[in-house]
Amino acid sequence: MLGKLALAGIKNRRRDYLVLLAGLTMSAAIFYMFANLATNKAFVKANGVVGQSMLIFGFGAVLLILITIVYIMYANSFLLSMRQHDYGLFMMLGAKKRRIGQLVFLETLILGAVATAIGIVLGLLMSRFLVGFLLNALGLHLAHLESFYLPAIIATAVLYVGLFILASLFNLVKLTRTTVLKLLHTDEQANQPQVKPIRQMIAGIVGIVLLAAGYWALANIKAFQIAAIPFAIVTITLGTYLLFRATLLTIIRWLRQTKWAKKHLNGFLMGQLNFRVYNYTRMLTIVSLLFAMDLGAITVGSGYHRQLPMMADSLGSYTVAIHDKTAKEQQLISKLDVAHQATYTQKRQGKTVFYNAAEFKQQPYEFNEGEMTPKYEKKTAAQMKSTDLNSLDFLNLAVLGQNNLYAPKMLSATKFARQSGKTVPVTTIRVKNIEKDRTTLKKLNQLELARFPHASELTVGNYQSYELMLAFFGGLEFMGYFLGIAFLAMLASCLMFKILSGAPGDKRRYRMLYKVGVRHNLMRNGIAKEIGILFMIPGIMGVIDVLFGLQMFKPLMPKPMSPYLGIGSTFAIFIGLYAIYYLITLALYWQIVLPQAPAQAQAEHK
């Protein structure tokens, strides 16, 4: 009987349960996708420097497990907030605590098991399509990528079912320890934070000092090495927490006393925020940190992606060198956006390649003299020193074979004419943007390699360097994006569930406002503002964290590259996704909280 009642209770709130189930399913799916990549050793080994990428994947796994725990905690509290009134009622009607305990335990576990099962299936599908899509978008190719991988399925199932057993036990203890009256009236309790100005000021100052210390440690990562990271995590967490607690409440208290608070629903909004922020401090801190890590991961990932062409350009003076170009190659070359192009005649004899000095007088060779930034210097044969002739860039124009290059030699025009040997015209081409011309360059490179094969460890031209680096950094970059998107989905859902678990309590408040005569759209706007502010607080803090935290990557990205380059678009995309979560939360909140207008009730009668 009780089981039936419980089921009926779930049916009545099926929309809320669907949200919960969808959220948990997404989380499990994301975890599966990650586990699929991380536990697949063949895949990890094939895609990157082995030791390092294992470390990165391991780090990612720890972060993902942490956020999963937090996520399930909040999802569970949402579940509990929906159910405690019902269970309180059952107990009041005389149901035994033991029986209620069983029900709670079972309900949580079944929900978790269903979510895990659907999640793994969804994860399989997503691995198949989404990961492929992401790789395509990034222009990466990763070997040994499979969507079905048994160890990953086991890992996901074990973690999720384990966490749900813990959550069930937690609910069991919580419900059976709470008195019936409290369960029935939890919605009506609103703690008003006691404000102690001096203590708050001290907390605020300490918070700022801790934050500054954390940022400083990150900026000086060269001096502190790896120790900077745990230090920064601790200080930034504590600092954020103290700062939120002190400043937010002070700001709200100050706003409440202004004239602004006495207009429309502003006072109510501030009152709501006052006790929400107080109760949410821990949660907002966690979300702001996750937001920061997440945005950081995506920013660094996209930063590498954007800067690879730049890194490649700094390595040599030409993008590709085409020997004895065919008509087809010429056609491809005409499609390129060329910055510089020159053709020289080679005569290859024995182990020496001869060049015509006159040709270099007419079109001097451009050497890349820059260290990190390309700095081109035109040199005629007379200006070239032996170091120039023996620069890898120049040597690579004539490849003899495995680890073997022709030795270049300059001859005067007359001597060159008399020199015997195989004549090969070589065209050096530097494009303006490797990334843009990548497909054309790829075809050119293939045609060239088919005719002039050279050892695989040898790269000729910046295009080949670019491809090599792309493969090298690919895993890292992919992780950045993948973790970024996964984290965002989870952290925003955490916030969503936390806010939604406050909705049943707010329902009563908005009902009161409705009775007192508050316009419908005023309530809508009020809710939009309230939830918007709750989303904005960790968002803003997270952005600040990232802006400082990116300092950490400065040593890894020498000038002119910079972790800050082009972060605008990354931020915009990220904030856009975050905003979508805000809108979903808002729509759900409106659904739960806003009172129905009587006109609608009347329509039902007609």
Added chain:
Amino acid sequence: MTSSNAVVDVHGLEKTYGKVNERQYQALKGLNFQVASGEFVGIMGASGSGKTTLLNMLSTLDVPTKGDVIVNGHDVTKMRGNQLADFRAQEVGFIFQDFNLLESLTAEENIGLPLALKGTSSKIMDQAIHEVAETLSIADLLQKYPSELSGGQKQRVAAARAIVHHPSILMGDEPTGALDSTSARELLDLLTTINQEQHMSVLLVTHDPFSASFCQRILFIKDGLIGSEIRRGDQDRSAFYQQILNELGTFNE
């Protein structure tokens, strides 16, 4: 009594619950009555007689199936959306059995809410709040949150919120239902004072004869219709109380 000075004019009010092709229940079956401006009227009836339904119609929380409800010259049955909200905010003051105070706001902020909704300037608002707080002797409670107040204090704050914007009528839905007898008496005295000194019309829905004895006129509802009506006239309150008890005795048979 003519309808021209009536603050509430109800004519042929019907309310049917349930959809047409379902089992229907008629809660109100064609009610007619008026409340004159400045009058203190009680509505009594047993549980399920339609008291609360009637009050919901009067306060626009629910829509009648048939009939007219005119409050202070506004036909509330013709109103829609924002008009309804504005009507509740400006024309009606409410006191509920369960106080309906917002626990996230202080007493002062709760009282100021109707004025804030109107967009009153903060100077006038402060003045109005302190005036009404003096009248209801809650001036020292203004900075407290509802959770720090007793039931009687909460209801006085709720009463302050109901009259701070000078509505044309004050409606009470069992306002003493959750109060101890001393607090209940204090509140009823307060409503009487508000009615007499501020000439505010009061409509009290109750099933408690003691509360009803503070009214000038009582309408008894039975099965969705006005069954009978008694007036206090010149009698003192205890005599009127006795009359109510007698009326209830015969009325419920």
